[in-house]
Amino acid sequence: MARPRHPNKHIEEAVSFAESCGWRLEISDGHAWGRLFCPEVSREGCRVSVWSTPKKPENHAKHIRRAVMLCPHTGPDESSQDSE
Numbered sequence: 173m174a175r176p177r178h179p180n181k182h183i184e185e186a187v188s189f190a191e192s193c194g195w196r197l198e199i200s201d202g203h204a205w206g207r208l209f210c211p212e213v214s215r216e217g218c219r220v221s222v223w224s225t226p227k228k229p230e231n232h233a234k235h236i237r238r239a240v241m242l243c244p245h246t247g248p249d250e251s252s253q254d255s256e
Contacts, residue, residue: 178205178222185231190240208236212245225231
């Protein structure tokens, strides 16, 4: 079953970007729309809350992308090391 789409297109694109980098999304029932978890499954793994209605959706989407890019467990540096 496909996951539900986020109502905001900017945040949906950021969530899709995170998923393409190996992060997984868990839809939540609380204040956040969901949570993104990096591929590191231990306690040291990174996580980001995805809010349903942030004040500035574009800034929230940038925050999600930044967290994915800065995660020490994933990111563009990992793929470039594989090709060497």
